[in-house]
Amino acid sequence: MRYIFLTEVCGNRNNNREREFFSPGYFNFLFMSWIKKIFLLFVFLSGSLAFAQNSTVSGIVFEDLNENGKLDSNEVGVEGVGVSSLSGIVETDSRGGFKLEICKNDIVFVIKPSGYHFHLNEYNIPKYFEQIYPQGSPKSLNYAGIRPTLPKDTLLFPLIPSDTQSGFRVNMVADPQMPRKREVWFFRETIIPSLLTANSEVTIFLGDIADNNLDVFPHFMGSLKALENPVYAVFGNHDVNYRSPDNSLKAETFRSWFGPDYYAFNYGNTHFVALNTVDYFGWNDEYKKKGSYFGGIDSTQLQWLEQDLALVDENFRIVLLTHIPLHPDYFKKQDLKKIFSLLEDRREVTIVSGHLHQNKSWAYGPELYWNGKSQLRSVIAGSASGSWWSGPYASDSIPQATCVDGSPQGFYQYAFRDDGFNYRFVPAQKKEDYQLRISSPHRIVKYNPEKPHRVVVNVFSGDERCSVKFSIDGGTFTGMKQFTGVDPFVERTHFRRINGDNWSPGISQTDHLWEGELPLKLEPGIHTIKSVVGFPDGKKYSATTQFELVDDGQ
Known part of the structure; x- marks a missing residue:
């Protein structure tokens, strides 16, 4: 007798083919396969139901002296370690043991004590x-x-x-x-x-x-x-x-x-x-x-x-x-x-x-x-x-x-x-001492005897505890004042900020900006400006750039 069964191949429901076999051998094989699957499903569901009724787990936190990940006879538990579910925490007893009530779907994890570390998986995620x-x-x-x-x-x-x-x-x-x-x-x-x-x-x-x-x-x-x-x-x-x-x-x-x-x-x-x-x-x-x-x-x-x-x-x-x-x-x-x-x-x-x-x-x-x-x-x-x-x-x-x-x-x-x-x-993509930018002045600055040009420095991780100053051509440093605003560098380069989705981010105000003023009596020509920031921990960083002051009236 010849039977035809429709089977899925490589996930394609339309790719069907015929199978030939003789009765009763194939049916015996098919019957036993299904019995096995039903039995395994029954065992799994029984375990799931039993677990749902008894939502307590137990375990041991121990010192893995030989670092093999196994509890060996010479290794002892660690007392007083927090073991947690997503809803509650217990501490291990004198032998490192614990019992913890958990929900139907839960995660049990250890709160790492000082003086220890966990094994890591292949991605360096701790096995905790x-x-x-x-x-x-x-x-x-x-x-x-x-x-x-x-x-x-x-x-x-x-x-x-x-x-x-x-x-x-x-x-x-x-x-x-x-x-x-x-x-x-x-x-x-x-x-x-x-x-x-x-x-x-x-x-x-x-x-x-x-x-x-x-x-x-x-x-x-x-x-x-x-x-x-x-x-x-x-x-x-x-x-x-x-x-x-x-x-x-x-x-x-x-x-x-x-x-x-x-x-x-x-x-x-x-x-x-x-x-x-x-x-x-x-x-x-x-x-x-x-x-x-x-x-x-x-x-x-x-x-x-x-x-x-x-x-x-x-x-x-x-x-x-x-x-x-x-x-x-x-x-x-x-x-x-x-x-x-x-x-x-x-x-x-x-x-x-x-x-x-x-x-x-x-x-x-x-x-x-x-x-x-x-x-x-x-x-x-x-x-x-x-x-x-x-x-x-x-x-x-x-x-x-x-x-x-x-x-x-x-x-x-x-x-x-x-x-x-x-x-x-x-x-990233910069030297580690790149901690600030002189965002203004930028390249060409027009001389204005009535309105001094602004100096703006962005201290990337700066806050109110920082001190910032600048000098022109190696002269005396002048203190700068913190303010909240938009970095001039962001304003003049924003049109180039487009990502892979053809989307452009907005411009955000920030408070890690400092400002000062160029001297009114500064002569036309190329000048060097230097800014130095001092952080609360005593570290100092500097940035230097050049600009040209031009006088259209000459």
């Missing part, structure tokens, strides 16, 4: 978490999430002993924002070399790794293989799986690559807390498009933050890592107040964010809802993509990507010590 998703992420999302994953009988988290760092450096990289593989190559050719040169113990990406197209994640991950330190990532608004119907599923794809979208870890006497500050309103069914968002934090994450901070030594410094800045212009006021209320008694707190594609820094006070006993400052750590990878383009087609405030693309490096910290801006 286990995804437990019995049913996997919903298939309705436009980008794949986490595959169905049942919990292991015992979760094992190895910690490798290391020296407790009294001094260490962290590279903070904001907004690579790559919409496709083309921009991933720009990232590899501009930011990765700078990261390799600016050595650090940790690299943290402050969100917007993607630009809505989450298919760039695997290409981005490949870029991280060159880095020789642990890499953490913060969730950004352009990392949202935008077909999520609400706020609960927005980070499913991000979690599949990077782990939890909020977490904490310790280095030395510093406690880092990464928060998910994107409040996503869900897919817009009416207009069939990506939904809106604003800065905020939900009640579950806020409760988690409260639990986390309660376990932190009162003498530790707190560093909040966010994508959307904790500022009422970008963040819900009531959520901002709740976060700050948990930090008011801390001896030292600082915030590092991205999102704005510029360098910016400000101090908090009561007008920004901060009433803590310590000074609080926030830094926007520039942008790796600058103004969204816009031109002008170099000879090898790499965009200059100047940020909207006139600063070059780049990132920040923080240097932490027991008694404090400082940071510096690291420009």
Whole structure:
């Protein structure tokens, strides 16, 4: 007897062919295959249902002395280590053991204690978490999430002993924002070399790794293989799986690559807390498009933050890592107040964010809802993509990507010590001492005896604590005044700033500008102008340029 079965070949439903076989052998084979599949499905579903009814996992955090990733007979557990789900935290007992209640789909992760480090995966992401998703992420999302994953009988988290760092450096990289593989190559050719040169113990990406197209994640991950330190990532608004119907599923794809979208870890006497500050309103069914968002934090994450901070030594410094800045212009006021209320008694707190594609820094006070006993400052750590990878383009087609405030693309490096910290801006495609630009005067300046020409200096990571001065032709230095405005360099070059989508970014005002005036008695001719900036940590940088003063009346 001859039977015909329609089969799909290479995913093409129309590419069907005939199969010939003899009964009953083929039917016996087919029957046993289906029995096996049904049995495996039954086992999996039984495990899923049983797990849904008993949502407790257990495990051990241990010292991995021989660094083989296994719990050997001579290795012991580590007491007092925080182990967390996305909703609650417990501490390990005297043997390093823990039991933790978790939700149906959850992630279990360890809050790294000082004096230890994790094993890294092939992309240098620390192996500090286990995804437990019995049913996997919903298939309705436009980008794949986490595959169905049942919990292991015992979760094992190895910690490798290391020296407790009294001094260490962290590279903070904001907004690579790559919409496709083309921009991933720009990232590899501009930011990765700078990261390799600016050595650090940790690299943290402050969100917007993607630009809505989450298919760039695997290409981005490949870029991280060159880095020789642990890499953490913060969730950004352009990392949202935008077909999520609400706020609960927005980070499913991000979690599949990077782990939890909020977490904490310790280095030395510093406690880092990464928060998910994107409040996503869900897919817009009416207009069939990506939904809106604003800065905020939900009640579950806020409760988690409260639990986390309660376990932190009162003498530790707190560093909040966010994508959307904790500022009422970008963040819900009531959520901002709740976060700050948990930090008011801390001896030292600082915030590092991205999102704005510029360098910016400000101090908090009561007008920004901060009433803590310590000074609080926030830094926007520039942008790796600058103004969204816009031109002008170099000879090898790499965009200059100047940020909207006139600063070059780049990132920040923080240097932490027991008694404090400082940071510096690291420009990409430039020398490391390129920290300021004399934006005006520019080339030809017309002499005006009644109106002196303005001198404008852009100090890329400057703030009100900096001192800036300039001199003409090696003469006496004159102090400059900080002001808020538009960098003249951005104004005169804006017409060239077009990216791969034929889109041009806007022009943004900035407060890291300083101004002065050229002397009225300056003689016509070519002159050299020099500007020097002094930063709060004592470092000084300078810039020099020339201009020609012409007198049309001669």
